[in-house]
Amino acid sequence: MITIEKKKICIVGLGYIGLPTAAMFATHGHQIVGVDVNENVVEALNQGKIIIEEPYLDLMVQAAVTSGNLRAQSIPEEADFFIISVPTPINSDKTADLSYVRSAAESIVPFLREGNAVVLESTSPPGTVTDVLVPILEKSGLKIGEQLLVAHSPERVLPGRILIELVDNPRIIGGINAKSAEVVRDLYRTFVKGDIYLTDTTTAEMCKLMENTYRDVNIALANELAKLCEKFGINAWDVIKFSNKHPRVNLHQPGPGVGGHCLAVDPWFIVERQPELANIIKLSRITNDSMPHHVYERAKSILSGVKGVKKVTIFGITYKPNIDDMRESPIIELIDLFEKDGEYKVTAYDPHVSNFKLLEKDIKKAVEGSHLLILGVNHDEFAKLDLKAICKQMAAPNLFDTRNFFDRESVCEAGFNFYLLGDGSRGK
Numbered sequence: 001m002i003t004i005e006k007k008k009i010c011i012v013g014l015g016y017i018g019l020p021t022a023a024m025f026a027t028h029g030h031q032i033v034g035v036d037v038n039e040n041v042v043e044a045l046n047q048g049k050i051i052i053e054e055p056y057l058d059l060m061v062q063a064a065v066t067s068g069n070l071r072a073q074s075i076p077e078e079a080d081f082f083i084i085s086v087p088t089p090i091n092s093d094k095t096a097d098l099s100y101v102r103s104a105a106e107s108i109v110p111f112l113r114e115g116n117a118v119v120l121e122s123t124s125p126p127g128t129v130t131d132v133l134v135p136i137l138e139k140s141g142l143k144i145g146e147q148l149l150v151a152h153s154p155e156r157v158l159p160g161r162i163l164i165e166l167v168d169n170p171r172i173i174g175g176i177n178a179k180s181a182e183v184v185r186d187l188y189r190t191f192v193k194g195d196i197y198l199t200d201t202t203t204a205e206m207c208k209l210m211e212n213t214y215r216d217v218n219i220a221l222a223n224e225l226a227k228l229c230e231k232f233g234i235n236a237w238d239v240i241k242f243s244n245k246h247p248r249v250n251l252h253q254p255g256p257g258v259g260g261h262c263l264a265v266d267p268w269f270i271v272e273r274q275p276e277l278a279n280i281i282k283l284s285r286i287t288n289d290s291m292p293h294h295v296y297e298r299a300k301s302i303l304s305g306v307k308g309v310k311k312v313t314i315f316g317i318t319y320k321p322n323i324d325d326m327r328e329s330p331i332i333e334l335i336d337l338f339e340k341d342g343e344y345k346v347t348a349y350d351p352h353v354s355n356f357k358l359l360e361k362d363i364k365k366a367v368e369g370s371h372l373l374i375l376g377v378n379h380d381e382f383a384k385l386d387l388k389a390i391c392k393q394m395a396a397p398n399l400f401d402t403r404n405f406f407d408r409e410s411v412c413e414a415g416f417n418f419y420l421l422g423d424g425s426r427g428k
């Protein structure tokens with residue numbers, strides 16, 4: 001049997017990343033003190049409960065708390081390791097708001113002792129560890145890299161699969177020096193089964209940002225292709241399907257825009273630091289941000305013949321399929337565009353969402369008298385829709401698919417006029 005050396009870890013920030021990480025370390029034998037400014041989070045955790053949604057996290061937290069290895073409080077205390085996993089939201093000028101990182105770092109300074117290590121998990125602009133974190137930690141009087149080790153260990157997990165991906169994904173750990181990287185790697189090794197690669201802190205920061213930027217840029221290319229194909233009178237989805245038969249091509253999927261708190265945010269952290277150089281990255285963000293407006297313009301032209309107020313029904317309003325997360329959802333922006341216009345009445349239907357101002361729980365009522373049904377997000381549930389019955393409820397039989405989810409033939413058979421994002425062929 002392998003025995004692990006039990007460490008005391010203080011984890012500051014018990015959100016989507018900090019809490020699963022805390023539970024993971026605790027169930028692997030370490031002693032964890034979770035710290036959060038939100039009293040509800042602290043109170044819930046001490047009762048073995050959680051206030052976020054993630055498969056199996058509740059069970060793991062309950063087990064960790066019951067074992068005595070996990071407890072929460074509102075201020076840090078002395079420990080061997082300190083992990084900072086607080087949000088790094090985006091400001092309205094598209095720069096990173098590092099105020100949570102700063103205050104978390106300040107809050108641990110009084111508790112730092114020789115031999116400790118501090119790990120930043122939060123996604124941050126390149127240079128944050130060296131230029132923002134280290135100067136704060138120096139206030140402890142400890143010599144950075146010798147008496148106090150510092151590293152960046154960015155999370156890379158996909159919401160909905162956090163507990164699996166925390167364990168299985170490869171990890172990149174950037175140290176302020178080699179010793180910092182190695183000591184922090186040994187800690188994460190307790191539960192990480194994926195490979196762990198060591199580097200410097202700024203490289204690790206840039207890796208995390210580039211992973212999401214890579215995806216964002218590729219989606220922008222697909223979205224530009226969709227707009228081009230609409231003009232060329234061809235179908236972008238066919239172009240993607242056939243082009244991807246090439247062994248070295250992987251065109252992504254166009255859509256109504258890019259949502260979530262990662263792809264729509266992280267590329268800006270690079271642009272912020274080098275606005276003159278990060279041209280492709282910036283243009284991709286702008287391209288993806290233009291998609292809700294593009295969908296709105298197409299909807300307007302589909303409905304140009306309808307007089308008076310037009311009812312638009314939107315199926316799926318989350319930022320991606322089969323989740324309840326609406327953060328940065330492009331569909332919410334699309335809804336805002338319709339609402340500002342004044343000529344449209346919007347109703348939303350989404351089996352994953354329970355709280356939204358325009359939500360209609362009854363599918364029949366949602367489509368009743370509607371002039372256009374827009375598929376915003378391709379939740380699995382929508383594969384089983386009775387399209388014929390839906391079509392009968394509508395005032396005008398228009399269906400606009402922004403995800404290439406429906407089969408044109410069955411939609412037309414059900415009585416709809418079918419419109420597809422990226423398709424200018426009009427069914428040819």
Ligand code: SAJ
Binds near residue numbers: 254257258
């Ligand atoms: N999307 C498209 N076309 C595509 C793929 C996605 O329009 O071809 C859209 C989706 O509809 C969605 C958005 O992109 O609105 C983002 O979805 P996603 O599944 O690509 O990513 P996230 O934001 O849920 O999670 C990402 C992941 N990063 C990568 O896959 C590179 C995850 O591993 C990261 O941990 C996470 O960001 C994060 O926290 O950074």
